[in-house]
Amino acid sequence: MPAYIAIVGLYVAATLLTLGVVAQSKPQPVDAAADGALVRSPLRDLKEGVAYVWTTPRMRAAVWIAFLANLTAYPVSNGLLPYIAREIYGTSQTGLGYLSASFAVGSLVGSIPLSVIGGIRRLMIAATILWYAALLVFAQVQSLPAAIACLCLAGFAQSLTMISIAVIRMRTASEHLRGRVMGVRMLAIYSLPLGLLAAGSQIDRIGFAATGTLYAAAGLALMLAIVLHWRADLWHLHAPTNENIW
Numbered sequence: 001m002p003a004y005i006a007i008v009g010l011y012v013a014a015t016l017l018t019l020g021v022v023a024q025s026k027p028q029p030v031d032a033a034a035d036g037a038l039v040r041s042p043l044r045d046l047k048e049g050v051a052y053v054w055t056t057p058r059m060r061a062a063v064w065i066a067f068l069a070n071l072t073a074y075p076v077s078n079g080l081l082p083y084i085a086r087e088i089y090g091t092s093q094t095g096l097g098y099l100s101a102s103f104a105v106g107s108l109v110g111s112i113p114l115s116v117i118g119g120i121r122r123l124m125i126a127a128t129i130l131w132y133a134a135l136l137v138f139a140q141v142q143s144l145p146a147a148i149a150c151l152c153l154a155g156f157a158q159s160l161t162m163i164s165i166a167v168i169r170m171r172t173a174s175e176h177l178r179g180r181v182m183g184v185r186m187l188a189i190y191s192l193p194l195g196l197l198a199a200g201s202q203i204d205r206i207g208f209a210a211t212g213t214l215y216a217a218a219g220l221a222l223m224l225a226i227v228l229h230w231r232a233d234l235w236h237l238h239a240p241t242n243e244n245i246w
Contacts, residue, residue, distance in 0.1 A: 045179075045180050045183070046180070046183060046184070048177070048180055049177065049180030049181055049183055049184040050184055052173070052174070052177050052180065052181065053181060053184045056172075056173075057230050057232075058168060058172055058230065059168075059169065059172070059173065059181060060230070061226055061227075061229075061230040062124070062165045062168045062169060062185075063184060063185055063188055064226050065124065065128060065161070065165060065223060065226060066162075066165055066185060066188040067188040067191050068191075068219055068222055068223055068226070069128070069131075069158075069161065069162075069219070070188055070189050070190075070191040070192040070195065071191035071192070071194060071195040071219070072132075072195055072215045072216070072218055072219030072222075073131055073132065073135060073154075073158070073215070073216075073219055074192055074195070075192065075195040075196045075199045075215065076135050076138070076139065076199070076212050076215050076216065077103055077131075077135060077138070077151060077154045077155070077158070078100075078103065079192070079195075079196045079199075080196070080199060080203075080208070080212075081096060081099050081100055082096055083203070083208070084099070084147075084208060085099055087208070088142075088208055089143075089144045089147065091144060095144055098144070098148055099144075099147060099148060099151055102148040102149075102151040102152045102155065103151040103152070103154060103155040103158075104155060105152060105155065106151065106152040106153060106154060106155025106156040106157075106158070106159070107155040107156070107158055107159040108155075108159070109152075109155075109156055109159075110127075110155065110156040110157065110158070110159030110160050110163075111159045111163060123160055123164050124160075124161055124164035124165060124168070125223075125227050127157045127158075127160035127161040127164065128157070128161045128223050129220065129223070129224075130153070130156075130157040130160075131154055131157035131158050131161055132216045132217075132219050132220040132223065133216075133220075134150050134151075134153040134154040134157060135150075135154055135212065135215070135216040135219075136212075136213060136216040136217065136220075137150050138150035138151060138154065138212065139208070139209050139211075139212025139213045139215075139216060140209060140212075140213070165185070169181050169182065169185060195215070199211055199215065202214070
């Protein structure tokens with residue numbers, strides 16, 4: 001019970017602090033004309049962001065890959081872990097903790113070399129392929145240590161993929177549209193519950209190994225189709241997305 005009280009208190013304190021920031025950053029009154037110019041419609045901003053992403057090939061490709069990862073990769077490497085820990089490996093909460101932590105550790109390690117490399121030459125494509133390859137192996141292994149190793153590798157590749165997508169968005173988007181592009185990218189996360197729902201029904205029918213293999217193989221095939229379609233913006237060395245970050 002004290003733990004729950006502490007958690008609730010933390011959330012209440014965070015809410016109060018957030019309200020304080022909003023109150024302090026409230027804009028000063030301005031004349032009616034300037035005030036009308038500053039007021040914007042969230043729906044209009046969203047429409048502008050969607051239109052910009054849709055008409056910019058490299059942006060559209062990056063968002064499609066993010067959508068695909070949430071649909072086919074995250075359910076296997078994250079959302080289904082409680083079921084996998086109990087039903088596949090017969091382990092307890094401790095084993096589930098090891099599985100979850102291995103993916104997180106891989107993500108942490110993956111974020112380090114990118115800051116040293118200084119570029120993303122085709123890195124997003126290679127990392128996504130590595131991510132799905134690790135999931136293909138993960139769906140087949142029968143031992144917990146092997147599964148932990150696969151999830152470490154998957155987390156490593158996932159970090160490189162997501163950071164590369166973020167770099168592409170921030171570096172190539174127009175400055176005044178970056179916030180809207182980030183908003184459109186965040187909408188890609190809504191494919192995750194769809195992937196989880198479909199995975200649950202498929203596991204009941206064909207089992208986890210077949211479902212995980214199907215998800216990883218389908219994700220890999222669709223990702224390669226995206227790369228093939230937008231190869232001029234993603235693969236060629238002189239494409240804007242393949243230049244150095246710094």
